[in-house]
Amino acid sequence: MKRACPIVRKLLQAESLRTTSLFRSSSTGTDQQNQNNDKKKNIINLIYILGGLTGAGMIYSVIRNRKISREKEQALTKYDDTNKTLVEKVKDLQDRQSLAKEEEDSELIKKEELTPNIPNFAQYLIIGGGATAMSAFKTIRAHDATAKVLVISSEAYMPYMRPPLSKDIWYTDDEDLIQKHSFKQWNGKEKSLYFFDNEFYTDVKTLNEQENGGVAIVLGRKVTQLDLKNSVAKLDNGWEISFEKCLIATGGQPKTMKVFQTASNRLKNKITLYRGVSVMFLH
Known part of the structure; x- marks a missing residue:
């Protein structure tokens, strides 16, 4: 009886190990199957999402193409003058020409402005x-x-x-x-009083740009600086002119x-110095 107990104990241990191994194997197989099922679900969901996006893109493309086609059709209908009278055709042509001219004028930058x-x-x-x-x-x-002569005058x-x-003007009695x-x-x-008429000047x-040259007068400006080394004159408004x-x-x-x-202001107010055209003809 004592000899049989160790044998039975070993048999029970072996059976216990086999049962545990089978349980572990069964548990591992179940986990792997669950993972595979989750992967399949994710793939199916991704396919649904991609399909939905593709479908939405196709619907947008169809709607956009229909809108463009409708706009083209409206444009063609607008300029379809087969059923219009001659007066209507002429008016449409004038409107289109007027619109084209307005666009051209708005985009045109005049050289004089630049x-x-x-x-x-x-x-x-010449300074003076x-x-x-x-x-x-x-x-x-x-x-x-x-x-080509450029004259800078403060006058x-x-x-x-x-x-x-x-002198002479004081002896002229013709107002x-x-x-x-x-x-x-x-x-x-x-x-x-003027040396030349305005037509003389350029x-x-x-x-x-004048091929034959000319004389141009800049009025109301003074030269404040003269850089002889670089041949540049600077005006009172900051503009610089290089010269030969x-x-x-x-x-x-x-x-x-x-x-x-040194006279009093009362006396100065009664004194006029005629030293220019502006003073002469303002009094």
Whole structure:
């Protein structure tokens, strides 16, 4: 009996091990099957999602193509003038031409709008707009018929003669003549204060484009700096002009007597100095 107990114990242990092994194997197989089932479900869900996206894309494409086709059809119908009268056809044509012209005008940039009011280069630059400047550009043009002369003047008027302002014009009794900025000479002939008519001068913007050259006047500006090393003149508005040759012809400034400089404001208000066209014709 004692000998049989160890044998039975071994048999029970072996059976227990076999049962445990079978249970573990069965459990592992179940887990693997569950994982496979989950993978299949994920793949099926992914297929559904892709199918839904593809279907939505196809529907959008169909709707868009129909919309484009409808717009084309409307456009063709709009310009289909087979059933229109001659008057309607002419009106449509005029409307289309007018629309095309408006679009063309809106896109067109005029060259004059891009051109600065003052050029940035001058073949001949003259600083000053008085008698000396006038004599200078006349002489330059006489020696070089194609010369392009740019004159910078602080005046608001084209170059004019100053002496008649304090002499000849006071002997002119024709008010209309004076208002035209003209006067009578000693021989009775009429003469303008200005050296030349406006037609003599060239437009400042197009000076450098003139094949035959010309003289252009920049009014109301002063040269504040002159860089002789780099041949550049700087104006009071910051604009810079490079040049080949430059002449300073600013002339002189009349002095005011000290007695008037130190006078009271009451006396100064009664004094007028006629030293320019603007002062002369404002009083």
